Every structure is written in C-alpha cells, then in structure tokens.
Amino acid sequence: MLAVASMTASVSAQTVSESKTFDNFYVGINGGVATKTTGHKWMSDLNPNAGVRVGRYFTPVFGLAVEGNAYFSNKPWASTGTFVRAVNTQLLATINFSNWFGGYQGEPRMFEVSAVYGLGWAHTFRATGKHAMNSRYADRYFMNKAYEPANRMTSKVGIDFQFNLGKEKEWQVYVEPSINYAFLGQAAADDGNYIFSARYGFKSYTNNDQPAYNIHNSFVQLNAGIIYKFKNSNGTHNFTIVVPRDQAEIDALNAQINELRNRKPEVITKEVVKEVAAPVKQINVSDLVFVTFAQGKFDLTKEAKAALNGVKEGSHVQIVGTASPEGGAEINQRLSENRANVVADYLKTRGVIVDEAVGKGVQGNTSNRLAVVYVR
Incomplete structure (x- = not known):
C-alpha cells in the first residue's frame, strides 16, 4: 500500500x-x-x-x-x-x-x-x-x-x-x-x-x-x-489539471504587461477598467495587480496568491477578469467571471474590501488570461 x-x-x-x-x-x-x-x-x-x-x-x-x-x-x-x-x-x-x-x-x-x-x-x-x-x-x-x-x-x-x-x-x-x-x-x-x-x-x-x-x-x-x-477549494468536486504554459505564452504575457506599464494612466483606465466607477485618485501602474491563469482554469496558483498578498488589509479594490480568444463566447464570459470572483473571494479572506468584481470575457486578440486588480 x-x-x-x-x-x-x-x-x-x-x-x-x-x-x-x-x-x-x-x-x-x-x-x-x-x-x-x-x-x-x-x-x-x-x-x-x-x-x-x-x-x-x-x-x-x-x-x-x-x-x-x-x-x-x-x-x-x-x-x-x-x-x-x-x-x-x-x-x-x-x-x-x-x-x-x-x-x-x-x-x-x-x-x-x-x-x-x-x-x-x-x-x-x-x-x-x-x-x-x-x-x-x-x-x-x-x-x-x-x-x-x-x-x-x-x-x-x-x-x-x-x-x-x-x-x-x-x-x-x-x-x-x-x-x-x-x-x-x-x-x-x-x-x-x-x-x-x-x-x-x-x-x-x-x-x-x-x-x-x-x-x-x-x-x-x-x-x-x-x-x-464535497466541493473543493478549486471550485469543483474533483481534481483539476494544471496546464503548464509554454515560453511563447509567457513572452506574450510579459509583452502585454510591459505595454500597459508604458502607456499613460488614463489609457489604462479606459481600456482595462472602463466600466469601473470613477476612482478617487489617478491610476498608476503601481496600483494594478495582474493575476494570471492557466488556459481554461480559474484556480489561483502560488504565484498569484503571492501577488495578491501584497494588497494591504482594508484597501478598496475593483477587479476585472478576462479570458483568451480560445473557446466560445459564453464559456469565456463565464470563465472571466469565475476568475474575477476567485480573486475577490481570496482578497476578502485577507480583509480587503472588494467594491466590484466583473468578468469582461475576451479583451483583444492575444492571450489575456488575467484578473486585473485596481487598488484604490
């Protein structure tokens, strides 16, 4: 045995x-x-x-x-x-x-x-x-x-x-x-x-x-x-498979993050959190936390949790979940919502105040399996 x-x-x-x-x-x-x-x-x-x-x-x-x-x-x-x-x-x-x-x-x-x-x-x-x-x-x-x-x-x-x-x-x-x-x-x-x-x-x-x-x-x-x-911490009743990312996907994700860092704050506000209520202060890249997911999954990795642990207790946040172009529109919309919700649930357990958590489906034509957290 x-x-x-x-x-x-x-x-x-x-x-x-x-x-x-x-x-x-x-x-x-x-x-x-x-x-x-x-x-x-x-x-x-x-x-x-x-x-x-x-x-x-x-x-x-x-x-x-x-x-x-x-x-x-x-x-x-x-x-x-x-x-x-x-x-x-x-x-x-x-x-x-x-x-x-x-x-x-x-x-x-x-x-x-x-x-x-x-x-x-x-x-x-x-x-x-x-x-x-x-x-x-x-x-x-x-x-x-x-x-x-x-x-x-x-x-x-x-x-x-x-x-x-x-x-x-x-x-x-x-x-x-x-x-x-x-x-x-x-x-x-x-x-x-x-x-x-x-x-x-x-x-x-x-x-x-x-x-x-x-x-x-x-x-x-x-x-x-x-x-x-019984239901597990991954949101299902069974084991889920972790899909390893290839280097091309990692490079594309890094390029996307670098592009966001180089753009003006008002552009980020318009394209990433365009439907989120007006912030009380100007958005800086330092106010954003990017959480990445494997294809078709919405469970948090150790790296994702480490990034979210940097959000201070008592902070107000707004969360936008997205999905990559693969798959149907309905599935991607639901997947983006699940990604936003799992990030929101994790932050709530750490005493963070979640003002809004929404899923936006597919944003753009490249891989963007993300949940973007805006810390107010």
Missing part, C-alpha cells in the same frame, strides 16, 4: 492542482448481500447488510476510506438471537485503475474501475441459550448459558465498478463484488469445527491460534452504493 501510494503520488503530483487539507473528501452509503464462500446454498443463504463509507482521494489514483457495515440476518451461520448479528469496520485503500493506466483527463470518466483492499475488525454480538450453539451440541455444552461476543480481524478485497454522475461529476454510484476474510480465530476442542462454527461463524482451520487467511474463513459479498464528493 505504501509503495502504491508513493508511486501514484509521484505520477499525479505534476498534473493536478494543489490539494488542500480538506479537499477531495466524500461520504456515502451502501448495502447488499453476503454469504459464506464455501459451504452455503446460493440464493437461499444470503445475509443482507448496510453500511457507511467516508473517504478521501489523495491523488486521482490513490485514496483511503473508512467503512462500517452491519449484518442483519443469521443466514448462513448459526443464529445469535440478535437483530444485528455482526458489524465490520475496515480501513480501505482505493486504487483507480482507469486513471492509473488511462491518465486523468481533468474530470472523472463516466465509467471507471477501482480496486479496494484493507484490514479491519468484526464483532459478532452475544448469543444466549439455544442460539449459542447448533442443536447438535446445545445440550452437551451451552444450553441456557450466555456466550461471549466474538471479535475477529478481517480483510477485504474488492472491485468497484463506478458511474460518475451529476453536472460536475459530484455523485458516484458503484457496484462492488468483494471477498472478506475473517482470521485470527481460536481453535476449539472436541470436534472444534462445529463448536468454532457456532461461535465465530466459520470453521477454524487454525493451528494454535495462528492466522487462517483462506477461503474457508471468508464470505463473498455483493454491494451497491452511492457517494457524494
């Missing part, structure tokens, strides 16, 4: 945007049926279950989740006489094969395949009287005696077939077949397979309390679930 985490982190680190501490979390519910891997009757020995899963994606490939499930029926095991027969809580590693082998495209695919693997702990509740033992051994050993609850270490291996839904792919529905191992049991005396089966739900197949990690101590499970991915 550590090797996979290191590999997937290095694979994704240079392609996706920075992930904050509380980004990429999700919560969901699931339910389905389970039965013993061996010694069962298909379709008649099914144990229904329901559970909750909470997790986080660290990269588009690797994540961790905590899952807890309750099992409601005693089939195909001996009855415990309780409504909830057992609970199983596990820490799961998730590996998205679609993103690992196919690459992450900027948003989740409609259909993806992931693997889950993890370890946990299961608790079988107390059984009393005739439920403590199968009928063959009840009178001989445990009639009218309370049985102590059983605890066993568990392990889960499964495949998730995932469907990402919603306008921003914020919902995910999945179907998960899995096999769940229960091991670290206690061997019993006197034909212990039967006694052990009543207490733990499985035949022991152990030797002096050593782990028994095999299909005889396991059950298969088929669950379906739905999860909701």
Whole structure:
C-alpha cells in the first residue's frame, strides 16, 4: 500500500492542482448481500447488510476510506438471537485503475474501475441459550448459558465498478463484488469445527491460534452504493489539471504587461477598467495587480496568491477578469467571471474590501488570461 501510494503520488503530483487539507473528501452509503464462500446454498443463504463509507482521494489514483457495515440476518451461520448479528469496520485503500493506466483527463470518466483492499475488525454480538450453539451440541455444552461476543480481524478485497454522475461529476454510484476474510480465530476442542462454527461463524482451520487467511474463513459479498464528493477549494468536486504554459505564452504575457506599464494612466483606465466607477485618485501602474491563469482554469496558483498578498488589509479594490480568444463566447464570459470572483473571494479572506468584481470575457486578440486588480 505504501509503495502504491508513493508511486501514484509521484505520477499525479505534476498534473493536478494543489490539494488542500480538506479537499477531495466524500461520504456515502451502501448495502447488499453476503454469504459464506464455501459451504452455503446460493440464493437461499444470503445475509443482507448496510453500511457507511467516508473517504478521501489523495491523488486521482490513490485514496483511503473508512467503512462500517452491519449484518442483519443469521443466514448462513448459526443464529445469535440478535437483530444485528455482526458489524465490520475496515480501513480501505482505493486504487483507480482507469486513471492509473488511462491518465486523468481533468474530470472523472463516466465509467471507471477501482480496486479496494484493507484490514479491519468484526464483532459478532452475544448469543444466549439455544442460539449459542447448533442443536447438535446445545445440550452437551451451552444450553441456557450466555456466550461471549466474538471479535475477529478481517480483510477485504474488492472491485468497484463506478458511474460518475451529476453536472460536475459530484455523485458516484458503484457496484462492488468483494471477498472478506475473517482470521485470527481460536481453535476449539472436541470436534472444534462445529463448536468454532457456532461461535465465530466459520470453521477454524487454525493451528494454535495462528492466522487462517483462506477461503474457508471468508464470505463473498455483493454491494451497491452511492457517494457524494464535497466541493473543493478549486471550485469543483474533483481534481483539476494544471496546464503548464509554454515560453511563447509567457513572452506574450510579459509583452502585454510591459505595454500597459508604458502607456499613460488614463489609457489604462479606459481600456482595462472602463466600466469601473470613477476612482478617487489617478491610476498608476503601481496600483494594478495582474493575476494570471492557466488556459481554461480559474484556480489561483502560488504565484498569484503571492501577488495578491501584497494588497494591504482594508484597501478598496475593483477587479476585472478576462479570458483568451480560445473557446466560445459564453464559456469565456463565464470563465472571466469565475476568475474575477476567485480573486475577490481570496482578497476578502485577507480583509480587503472588494467594491466590484466583473468578468469582461475576451479583451483583444492575444492571450489575456488575467484578473486585473485596481487598488484604490
């Protein structure tokens, strides 16, 4: 698991945007049926279950989740006489094969395949009287005696077939077949397979309390679930790709900034912030902060935040967002508005007073993926 985490982190680190501490979390519910891997009757020995899963994606490939499930029926095991027969809580590693082998495209695919693997702990509740033992051994050993609850270490291996839904792919529905191992049991005396089966739900197949990690101590499970991915600091519910700028784009941007610096203040006022309310003082280049964005994106880079950090607390600002000529007019207008808004939101958190934040779409014929901040 550590090797996979290191590999997937290095694979994704240079392609996706920075992930904050509380980004990429999700919560969901699931339910389905389970039965013993061996010694069962298909379709008649099914144990229904329901559970909750909470997790986080660290990269588009690797994540961790905590899952807890309750099992409601005693089939195909001996009855415990309780409504909830057992609970199983596990820490799961998730590996998205679609993103690992196919690459992450900027948003989740409609259909993806992931693997889950993890370890946990299961608790079988107390059984009393005739439920403590199968009928063959009840009178001989445990009639009218309370049985102590059983605890066993568990392990889960499964495949998730995932469907990402919603306008921003914020919902995910999945179907998960899995096999769940229960091991670290206690061997019993006197034909212990039967006694052990009543207490733990499985035949022991152990030797002096050593782990028994095999299909005889396991059950298969088929669950379906739905999860909701919380909104991230980048404004979406998923990872976004950082598009590196080429040198030609950087040179064009520098030329545009130099041109603005060499022009008279009144020209800058007219062409860059022409619809902004009349300033209370003459505009100088030193009053302008230029924030640049990657193509098609509106998340703030570290460099952009460093530039905005220079705006003093309590200052009044007006913000104009723009977009480059690529793409349709509607998309560029919305993108320019998002750029202005994300700059405004960041400055507000620093105590800056935002008088106006507007998007102007495409301004000119060259690359101008900017948000211009006028500090009054």
